[in-house]
Amino acid sequence: MFAANIKQVAALMQNGQLSAKxxxxxxxxxxxxxxxxxxxxxxxxxxxxxxxxxxxxRIKNGSGDILEGIPIAFKDNFSTAGIRTSCASRMLKGxxxxxxxxxxxxLISRGSVLMGKxxxxxxxxxxxSVDGAFGPVRNPWKYRFEATRRDRPGAAQSxxxxxxxADRGRQFHSASPSQCLDVEADDSAEWFIAGGxxxxxxxxxxxxxVLAALGSDTGGxxxxxxxxxxxxxxxxxxxxxxxxGLIPLVNSMDVPGILTRSVDDAVVIxxxxxxxxxxxxxxVFEPFKPCxxxxxxxxxxxxxxxxxxxxxxxxxxxxxxxxxxxxxxVENAGATVKRVSLPHTALSIVCYHVLCACEVASNMARxxxxxxxxxxxxxxxxxxxxxxxxxxxxxxxxxxRILAGNYFLLKQNYDRYYVQAQRVRRLISQDFxxxxxxxxxxLLTPTVLGDAPSYxxxxxxDNRTRTQEQDVFTxxxxxxxxxxxxLPVALSxxxxxxxxxxxxxxxxxxxxxxxxxxxxxxxxFRALDxxxxxxxx
Amino acid sequence: MVSFFDASLPGTLPVLNRRCVEAGxxxxxxxQCRLNLVSMFDRKHYFYADLPAGYQITQxxxxxxxxxxxxxxxxxxxHRKLVLKRARLTxxxxxxxxxxxxxxxxxxxxxxxxxxxxxxxxxxxxxxxFCSAVxxxxxxxxxxxxxxxxxxxxxxxxxxxxxxDASVSVRRPSEPLGIRSEIKNLNSIRHLMRSIEFExxxxxxxxxxxxxxxxxxxxxxxxxxxxxxxxxxxxLHDYRFMAEPxxxxxxxxxxxxxxxxxxxxxxxxxxxxxxxLPELPxxxxxxxxxxxxxxxxxxxxxxNEPTLLECFEKIVANQNLQNVKxxxxxxxxxxxxxxxxxxIAFSASNLSAESVGELVELVQDEVISxxxxxxxxxxxxxxxxxxxxxxxxxRGWHQVSNETALENICCQVIAANPKVVDDYRDGKxxxxxxxxxxxQKKLSGQSNVxxxxxxxxxxxxx
Numbered sequence: 001m002f003a004a005n006i007k008q009v010a011a012l013m014q015n016g017q018l019s020a021k022x023x024x025x026x027x028x029x030x031x032x033x034x035x036x037x038x039x040x041x042x043x044x045x046x047x048x049x050x051x052x053x054x055x056x057x058r059i060k061n062g063s064g065d066i067l068e069g070i071p072i073a074f075k076d077n078f079s080t081a082g083i084r085t086s087c088a089s090r091m092l093k094g095x096x097x098x099x100x101x102x103x104x105x106x107l108i109s110r111g112s113v114l115m116g117k118x119x120x121x122x123x124x125x126x127x128x129s130v131d132g133a134f135g136p137v138r139n140p141w142k143y144r145f146e147a148t149r150r151d152r153p154g155a156a157q158s159x160x161x162x163x164x165x166a167d168r169g170r171q172f173h174s175a176s177p178s179q180c181l182d183v184e185a186d187d188s189a190e191w192f193i194a195g196g197x198x199x200x201x202x203x204x205x206x207x208x209x210v211l212a213a214l215g216s217d218t219g220g221x222x223x224x225x226x227x228x229x230x231x232x233x234x235x236x237x238x239x240x241x242x243x244x245g246l247i248p249l250v251n252s253m254d255v256p257g258i259l260t261r262s263v264d265d266a267v268v269i270x271x272x273x274x275x276x277x278x279x280x281x282x283x284v285f286e287p288f289k290p291c292x293x294x295x296x297x298x299x300x301x302x303x304x305x306x307x308x309x310x311x312x313x314x315x316x317x318x319x320x321x322x323x324x325x326x327x328x329x330v331e332n333a334g335a336t337v338k339r340v341s342l343p344h345t346a347l348s349i350v351c352y353h354v355l356c357a358c359e360v361a362s363n364m365a366r367x368x369x370x371x372x373x374x375x376x377x378x379x380x381x382x383x384x385x386x387x388x389x390x391x392x393x394x395x396x397x398x399x400x401r402i403l404a405g406n407y408f409l410l411k412q413n414y415d416r417y418y419v420q421a422q423r424v425r426r427l428i429s430q431d432f433x434x435x436x437x438x439x440x441x442x443l444l445t446p447t448v449l450g451d452a453p454s455y456x457x458x459x460x461x462d463n464r465t466r467t468q469e470q471d472v473f474t475x476x477x478x479x480x481x482x483x484x485x486x487l488p489v490a491l492s493x494x495x496x497x498x499x500x501x502x503x504x505x506x507x508x509x510x511x512x513x514x515x516x517x518x519x520x521x522x523x524x525f526r527a528l529d530x531x532x533x534x535x536x537x
Numbered sequence: 538m539v540s541f542f543d544a545s546l547p548g549t550l551p552v553l554n555r556r557c558v559e560a561g562x563x564x565x566x567x568x569q570c571r572l573n574l575v576s577m578f579d580r581k582h583y584f585y586a587d588l589p590a591g592y593q594i595t596q597x598x599x600x601x602x603x604x605x606x607x608x609x610x611x612x613x614x615x616h617r618k619l620v621l622k623r624a625r626l627t628x629x630x631x632x633x634x635x636x637x638x639x640x641x642x643x644x645x646x647x648x649x650x651x652x653x654x655x656x657x658x659x660x661x662x663x664x665x666x667f668c669s670a671v672x673x674x675x676x677x678x679x680x681x682x683x684x685x686x687x688x689x690x691x692x693x694x695x696x697x698x699x700x701x702d703a704s705v706s707v708r709r710p711s712e713p714l715g716i717r718s719e720i721k722n723l724n725s726i727r728h729l730m731r732s733i734e735f736e737x738x739x740x741x742x743x744x745x746x747x748x749x750x751x752x753x754x755x756x757x758x759x760x761x762x763x764x765x766x767x768x769x770x771x772x773l774h775d776y777r778f779m780a781e782p783x784x785x786x787x788x789x790x791x792x793x794x795x796x797x798x799x800x801x802x803x804x805x806x807x808x809x810x811x812x813x814l815p816e817l818p819x820x821x822x823x824x825x826x827x828x829x830x831x832x833x834x835x836x837x838x839x840x841n842e843p844t845l846l847e848c849f850e851k852i853v854a855n856q857n858l859q860n861v862k863x864x865x866x867x868x869x870x871x872x873x874x875x876x877x878x879x880x881i882a883f884s885a886s887n888l889s890a891e892s893v894g895e896l897v898e899l900v901q902d903e904v905i906s907x908x909x910x911x912x913x914x915x916x917x918x919x920x921x922x923x924x925x926x927x928x929x930x931x932r933g934w935h936q937v938s939n940e941t942a943l944e945n946i947c948c949q950v951i952a953a954n955p956k957v958v959d960d961y962r963d964g965k966x967x968x969x970x971x972x973x974x975x976x977q978k979k980l981s982g983q984s985n986v987x988x989x990x991x992x993x994x995x996x997x998x999x
Contacts, residue, residue, distance in 0.1 A: 365591025
C-alpha cells in the first residue's frame with residue numbers, strides 16, 4: 001500500500017477497493033508509529049477522519065477528482081485556518097491563523113485530507129530541521145525505533161520509552177535549541193538528521209504517513225531534506241505558485257516546495273497548485289499549462305550540462321560517483337552531456353547570507369506580540385515590551401540574522417552590502433541565462449555534499465556554519481528563481497539515500513519533470529521499506 | 538473591519554489598489570508633474586505600536602511623479618488684493634497609512650486603532666516656497682479644491698482626508714535657508730496658520746538670543762497654540778530602506794505602449810486618465826474672468842462655490858443681461874453672504890436659479906432696492922417654495938417709485954431735520970446719506986433709492 005503512488009491510490013478509491021476513511025486510519029496508525037521521529041508539530045486525526053469521510057461521500061456521488069481523500073501534510077509555516085501555525089517558534093506557539101494559504105486552500109478544496117503540520121527549523125532558518133522550538137526531526141533511514149531496539153539482543157535496559165523521547169523533544173529549550181542535550185544524553189543509538197528546513201515534510205512522505213507534503217524552499221529547504229530522506233523534492237519556478245499564506249523567510253526567493261515519493265506524484269500536486277493568484281503580486285499572469293508526462297519518459301536528445309564548479313570541496317566520494325554514474329546513464333540513453341561553467345557559483349552563499357539577513361530583519365519586524373504571538377510581561381514601555389517579547393521568543397539563529405540584517409540595511413552600509421549583494425545576485429542569474437542560451441536544456445548536479453550526517457556530527461557546529469557548508473548546490477537556483485528537483489538515485493556506502501539535482505529553465509517544468517521521470521525510471525531507486533524497519537505494522 | 542494584511546498577519550502579501558494608483562496619476566497630471574512610467578515601492582522601517590508590520594510601504598527610490606507646480610491666489614502684502622502665486626512641487630508618492638494610537642495617560646496604557654492602517658495615501662511634497670502662514674494656507678486651500686474637483690479626495694482636513702506637515706525655517710534676507718523644524722499632523726487650515734506663525738516667532742527669538750534652531754519634529758498643541766517638541770521621535774532615525782520584494786515595479790502605459798498579453802484590468806493607461814480630467818480651478822478662474830469680465834476676487838469665489846457658480850451661469854444664460862455685474866454682485870454679496878450668515882452651504886439652501894434670477898431681474902429693473910432684496914432672501918431661506926415676486930405680492934413690499942409720494946416724504950424729512958439740512962448746505966456733503974436713510978426708514982426700505990436721491994438733491998438745492 002505504501003509503495004503506491006497517488007494515481008494508483010486514487011484508482012483504488014474510485015473502484016471502491018479502498019475507502020478514504022480506511023486510508024486515513026492507516027496513516028494515523030503510521031503517524032503513531034513514527035512519533036519518535038518528531039515529524040509533526042500538530043496532528044489532527046479527528047479532523048482528518050471527517051475530511052476523509054466527506055471525500056468518500058463525494059466519491060460515491062461521482063467525484064472523479066484525483067486528489068479526493070489523498071492524505072497530505074503541510075510544513076508548519078503554511079497558514080491553516082483554525083489550525084495552529086507555529087513556524088516552530090515560541091513566537092507563534094499559540095498562533096491560530098484565520099485564513100488558509102492559497103496552496104492549502106487549493107489542495108483541501110480538491111478533497112485532500114490534511115493529516116498534520118510538520119516540524120521544521122525555526123522560521124525556516126536552517127538546513128537540518130534541528131533548530132526548532134519543538135526539537136529536531138529524525139531521519140527514518142537506519143533509525144532504530146524503540147520497538148526494534150527493545151527486541152535487539154544486548155539493548156540497554158534503561159532506554160527511555162518512545163513517548164518520553166518525543167515529549168522531551170517538544171519542550172521549549174531555554175538554552176540554544178540546537179543542542180538537544182536531553183536527547184543526546186539519553187539516546188545511545190545514533191540517528192541521522194532529516195535535513196532542512198522542511199525535514200518534517202520530507203520524513204512524513206518518506207515514512208508513508210502521507211502521500212504528499214508541502215515544504216518551502218528558499219536556499220534548498222525542500223531539496224536538501226528530499227535528498228537525505230530519499231524522496232522527490234521539487235522547487236518550482238519563482239512566481240509559478242502562490243506564496244499567499246506562506247510565512248516568509250526571503251520574499252524574493254521563497255517558493256512552496258513539493259515532496260512526494262515519485263515524479264508523477266509531484267506533477268499531480270504541481271498541476272493543482274500552479275497559476276496566478278491575485279493575492280500574490282509576484283505570481284505571473286500567463287495561464288499555466290498543466291504538465292503531462294508520458295508513461296515512459298525519454299531523455300533522448302536533451303542537452304545536459306555538468307557545471308564544473310559543483311565539484312566543490314567536501315563533496316563525498318559516494319555522491320561524486322553517483323553523479324558520474326547518472327551522467328553516464330543519461331548519455332547512454334541518448335542525451336548529450338556537456339561540461340559547462342557557472343563561474344559565480346561560489347559567491348552564492350555569501351550573497352544569500354546578506355540578502356537573507358536583510359529580509360529576515362524586515363520580515364520579523366512585525367513580531368511585537370501586540371496583534372498576535374508571544375507577548376512578554378514587561379510592559380514598562382512599548383520599547384521594553386517589544387524587546388522582551390522578541391528576545392524571549394526568537395531562537396539565537398533568528399536573532400542573529402535580524403541583527404546582521406539591520407546592520408546591512410543601515411544607510412551607511414546599504415550600498416556595500418544589500419546593493420552589492422543584488423549585483424552579485426544578477427551575476428549568478430546571468431551564469432544560468434548564458435548557459436541555457438548556449439543550448440543547454442538542463443543542468444545535472446548533486447543536491448547536497450553527501451548522505452545525511454549524524455545528529456551528533458551535525459550539532460557540533462552552529463546553524464550558520466552548517467548552512468554555509470550544506471546549501472552550496474541548492475542555493476543558486478533560488479538566486480535565479482529557476483525550477484529545480486532533487487531525485488533519490490542510490491544509497492551511500494553507509495546505506496543512506498543520495499539525491500541528485502536537476503536545474504531547469506524558468507517556467508519549463510514540463511521539460512524538467514520529463515527529464516526527472518526518465519532518470520527516475522533509469523535508476524529505479526528503492527524507496528524506504530518502512531515495514532522492515534518497524535518489524536510489524 | 539481590519540484586513541488580515543493591514544493587521545500584519547504572517548503570510549499576507551500586499552496587493553496594489555488600482556483606484557489609489559489612478560488617483561495618484563490624476564493628481565500628478567492636475568499638478569503638472571512629470572509621471573515616472575515605472576516607479577518602485579520600498580519598506581521604511583521603524584518600530585511603533587500603530588505600525589503593525591514594523592515598516593511602512595512607501596516610494597523612496599523612485600516615486601510615482603516628480604516636479605510639478607500649483608498656481609494659487611494669495612493676498613498680497615497689504616492684504617488687499619489677491620495675487621497669483623506659483624509653488625513648485627518636489628514629488629508625489631504612494632504609501633500606506635499607519636493606524637492610530639490613543640494614549641490613556643492616567644491608566645498608562647495605549648489603545649491602537651488599526652482601521653486606518655494600510656489605507657492608501659498620496660504624499661505631495663513641495664519645495665520650500667512659502668513666505669508666510671497665509672501663503673501656505675492659500676496653497677493648501679487651492680490643493681483641496683483641485684483634489685475635490687478631480688474627485689480623488691474630499692480634502693476635509695478635520696475628517697483626516699488631508700493632513701499637512703509643515704517644515705518651517707527662518708532667515709535674514711539673502712541668507713541661505715535656515716535649519717528647519719517639522720510640525721506634524723496639522724488637521725485644519727487654522728491650525729496650519731497658527732502653528733506656522735508661532736513657530737516662526739519661536740525660531741526668530743531663539744536666533745536673536747544667540748541660540749540655534751534644532752532640526753526636530755514638533756506637534757501643534759491646540760490648547761496653548763504653541764508647537765511642542767515630539768521628544769520620542771527626535772532620535773536619529775535610520776529607516777533602513779529596502780526594496781519591497783512583494784510588489785513588482787509599477788508600470789504605467791500610454792496609448793502607444795499598451796502591451797499585448799497583459800489582462801486589461803492590469804493595465805493603467807495614462808492617456809485615458811488624462812482625458813478624464815475636468816476643468817481645473819485656475820483654468821476656470823481665467824475662463825470666468827474672460828467670459829464674464831469678472832474680477833479676480835469674484836472669479837475666485839465662484840471657483841470655490843461650484844453650486845453658486847452653476848446658478849450664476851444659468852441666470853446669465855437665460856436672461857439677456859445688460860449688466861453681468863449685477864448678477865455676480867447679487868450672487869456673491871447678497872445671496873452667499875446671507876447663507877454664510879446662517880452657516881449653511883448654498884447647495885443646502887434650496888434657493889433655485891429661478892429664484893435668484895428673479896431677484897436679479899427685479900433689482901436690474903429697479904423694482905426693488907437692495908434692502909428689500911435682503912428681506913426677501915430672509916423669507917426665501919425659511920420657505921424656498923415661494924418665488925420673490927410672490928413674496929413681494931404677499932407682503933406688499935413693492936418699491937415706491939411714485940414721484941409724488943417720494944416728494945412728499947422728502948419734504949417731510951427735510952422739515953424734520955433742519956440742522957442737518959443746514960450742515961449740508963454749508964458743504965458737509967456726507968450728511969446727505971443720513972437724509973436718504975431717513976426716507977428709507979419711513980418707507981421701510983422699499984423706496985427706489987435712485988429716485989429718492991434725485992428728488993432729495995433737487996429739493997435741497999433749491
